[in-house]
Amino acid sequence: MKAKDADIKTVSIDQLIPDDKNFNKGTEFGSHLMDESLRKFGLGRSILIDKNNRIIAGNKTAEKAGELGFDKVVVVETDGNTLVAVKRKDVDLDSQKGRELALADNATGKANLAWDEEVIAQCVEQFDFDPEDWGVAMKEIEDGLDSSTGGKESETKRLSELAFTGMYYEPKIIPSLQLQDCYDVEKFNAKLRVIEESSLSEEQKRAMRMFAYRFIKINFEAAANYYSFNATEEEKAVMERLRMVLVDGSIDGFIEDDLIRVREEVMSTDLGWQTDKVSGYDYED
Numbered sequence: 001m002k003a004k005d006a007d008i009k010t011v012s013i014d015q016l017i018p019d020d021k022n023f024n025k026g027t028e029f030g031s032h033l034m035d036e037s038l039r040k041f042g043l044g045r046s047i048l049i050d051k052n053n054r055i056i057a058g059n060k061t062a063e064k065a066g067e068l069g070f071d072k073v074v075v076v077e078t079d080g081n082t083l084v085a086v087k088r089k090d091v092d093l094d095s096q097k098g099r100e101l102a103l104a105d106n107a108t109g110k111a112n113l114a115w116d117e118e119v120i121a122q123c124v125e126q127f128d129f130d131p132e133d134w135g136v137a138m139k140e141i142e143d144g145l146d147s148s149t150g151g152k153e154s155e156t157k158r159l160s161e162l163a164f165t166g167m168y169y170e171p172k173i174i175p176s177l178q179l180q181d182c183y184d185v186e187k188f189n190a191k192l193r194v195i196e197e198s199s200l201s202e203e204q205k206r207a208m209r210m211f212a213y214r215f216i217k218i219n220f221e222a223a224a225n226y227y228s229f230n231a232t233e234e235e236k237a238v239m240e241r242l243r244m245v246l247v248d249g250s251i252d253g254f255i256e257d258d259l260i261r262v263r264e265e266v267m268s269t270d271l272g273w274q275t276d277k278v279s280g281y282d283y284e285d
Contacts, residue, residue, distance in 0.1 A: 047061055184216070195212065
């Protein structure tokens with residue numbers, strides 16, 4: 001690497017600032033493997049810091065290195081357009097040490113990964129990104145939160161605390177909505193930019209655009225309110241054909257909900273539902 005391509009300097013490891021929102025909690029076994037690897041092979045892969053010396057990636061490596069007495073850090077300043085490689089002049093890949101180091105590196109990274117679900121959820125809300133874009137399923141995060149309090153037991157507890165508010169909702173203030181209030185295309189547009197910036201053929205891009213439509217978010221509550229209070233008759237007809245609302249030819253215009261009918265039948269025959277008051281209806285004592 002030429003000097004003009006990047007600025008290189010040496011600093012003390014205590015000048016690095018750990019991430020206070022590190023998504024990886026690490027594991028006891030992973031920490032043990034990292035300890036063994038650093039003691040046996042020394043430092044290998046680099047870490048990533050931001051412009052303020054805050055650690056983006058490699059928090060656990062920096063922490064363990066500090067504990068073991070590695071106090072010098074070579075900082076290579078780049079803008080993301082230059083690949084930075086750490087060259088171990090004492091290691092040949094096709095040797096016992098080289099191959100075992102390669103295995104230790106991958107095994108340690110895998111063993112020392114444990115998502116901090118609460119921190120991820122907080123950052124998703126604060127910074128508005130989608131973990132699933134990077135292979136981290138939100139269901140896994142929710143399952144992780146459940147497992148800390150007993151899985152199904154936690155889910156049951158949450159459900160038991162829900163208050164019944166009725167099956168149909170009517171706004172207290174009549175809304176004044178536009179059609180564009182019924183959908184969100186921010187993520188869709190972001191995906192389109194990725195497609196357009198690629199070197200794919202026009203035919204491939206056309207197919208990718210079709211895939212990207214799944215990122216359009218429909219606000220069905222807003223759509224229902226727009227239909228009820230703001231849509232023209234022609235708009236209503238089209239929305240019905242698109243199945244955006246449920247209507248039929250009955251007196252009230254809305255499809256009768258069989259769930260209500262079934263619940264009424266159960267309520268009338270099972271006194272336990274009335275006694276425990278779990279249906280959402282109020283009963284006299």
